[in-house]
Amino acid sequence: NDKEYMTGAMEIQNIPMEEPRGYSGIRIKMNDDDNDLKEHLAQLIPEEAMPRGDWLNLSDDISYCKNEIERSKENSITENSWSDTQYLWKLHPLMNWLNNKTGQLFRREEAPILGISKGLSEEEIIFIVEGSIPNRKSTPVVDEWFGVGFRNGSFRQFYGMDELINRTGLDKAILINAEKITQKDCEQAKSLLHETIGKAKEYLQKKYMEYKKEVDPQVDREVSKLAELEGKHYQFYEGSLFPALERAEKIKETEKIFAELVNWVHDTLEIENNPYIRVIAVLKGVQQ
Secondary structure (H helix, E strand, O other): OHHHHHHHHHHHOOOOEEOOOOOOEEEEEOOOOOOOHHHHHHHHOOHHHOOOOOEEEEEOOHHHHHHHHHHHHHHOOOOOOOOOEEEOOOOOHHHHHHHHHHHOOOOOOOOOEEEEOOOOOOOEEEEEEEEEEEEOOOOEEEEEEEEEEEEOOEEEEEEEHHHHHHHHOOOOOOOOOOOOOOHHHHHHHHHOHHHHHHHHHHHHHHHHHHHHHHHHHHHHHHHHHHHHHHHHHHHHHHOOOOOHHHHHHHHHHHHHHHHHHHHHHHHHHOEOOOOEEEEEEEEEEOOO
């Protein structure tokens, strides 16, 4: 969950934190000398919402946060009063900062390889892959995380993330390789990378076809509705008392508006068969 992710990421960055008293969440020490967290948040959070001290209080309990907001309003004579505790969720500015920080742990075209002693045999390697397919505006519409599994160097199957997490315990255990990953393991994973990308493209091709099968009829319906509405506008202008020149201008303007709307429907809903693929991590079975 969000709290566990944030706690783990803070530990990696060696940022001081502690458990709060009286509510579920975390308290994070902001120190300008050791990290740029306070400076970063000051750029994204309104000045009146910035913590008054060096500690950022976060809670994943939305009811508690709402109560704190109401309490702060009652205790303040100003309308711009803010609670000392902020809601811990995916869209908090701190999440973006953490994602950028943790992403710097590995250079471009690098990914961690984790030794898994439970759930995987020593003959198994599973690549965790992120695959996204954009619409015509280059916004990801299909976004999939999945596993590409190999046994003894041969492709075995794809894994959904829920299945993979349940099998390996990625969401529960603190995984430590403990020097069980060898250079040979790294070379084997590297040798399978090309095939992994090929298999990932196969997987995403199916997702592409599934999306088109579901969305193409929706696109046709939306375009038909726009055509029908456009026709009604033309009928109105033809039966109106506008002078000929003004009527021609309005028809031309209507054509432009509806052409833009049709393009917007196509650009937003339709996708290009050009997936972006990234290997997030490699799981390798090791002895316990």
